[in-house]
Amino acid sequence: xxxxxxxxxxxxxxxxxxxxxxxxxxxxxxxxxxxxxxxxxxxxxxxxxxxxxxxxxxxxxxxxxxxxxxxxxxxxxxxxxxxxxxxxxxxxxxxxx
Numbered sequence: 001x002x003x004x005x006x007x008x009x010x011x012x013x014x015x016x017x018x019x020x021x022x023x024x025x026x027x028x029x030x031x032x033x034x035x036x037x038x039x040x041x042x043x044x045x046x047x048x049x050x051x052x053x054x055x056x057x058x059x060x061x062x063x064x065x066x067x068x069x070x071x072x073x074x075x076x077x078x079x080x081x082x083x084x085x086x087x088x089x090x091x092x093x094x095x096x097x
Contacts, residue, residue: 008091009091009092009093009094010063010077010079010086010091010092010093010094011076011077011078011079011093011094011095011096012078012079012080012083012093012094012095012096013078013079013080013095013096014080015080016078016080016096017076017078018037018039019039019075020070020075020076020077020078021036021037021038021042021066021069021070021073021075021076021077021078022036022037022038022066022077022078022079022080023035023036023037023059023062023063023066023077023078023079023080023081024036024037024080024081025059025079025080025081025082025083025085025086026056026081026082026085027082027084027085028056031058032058032059032060032085032086032087033056033057033058033059033062033085034056034057034058034059034061034062034063034066034081034085035055035056035062035081036054036055036057036062036065036066036069037054038054038069038073038075039075042069042073042075045073046069051069052065054069059085059086060090063079078096079093
């Protein structure tokens with residue numbers, strides 16, 4: 001929980017589309033991490049705009065950055081990977097259709 005508030009409900013997809021902005025959740029030891037994957041044209045646009053590198057980040061930071069990338073690009077945001085990384089206090093992981 002951040003300041004006592006839930007973040008939101010997020011779509012979880014074990015096999016997300018390559019056309020989505022995806023955060024793959026994983027553990028690095030005891031640290032909750034996220035690896036962001038985006039279509040190539042979004043990666044190129046981020047580099048041109050001098051946005052931070054798309055690299056593994058702590059899970060909360062990866063989700064926040066991916067949310068910005070998805071909103072700016074008009075693409076869907078999906079979470080994937082190890083669901084045990086996601087604390088229930090952050091919101092629900094809903095199965096994507």
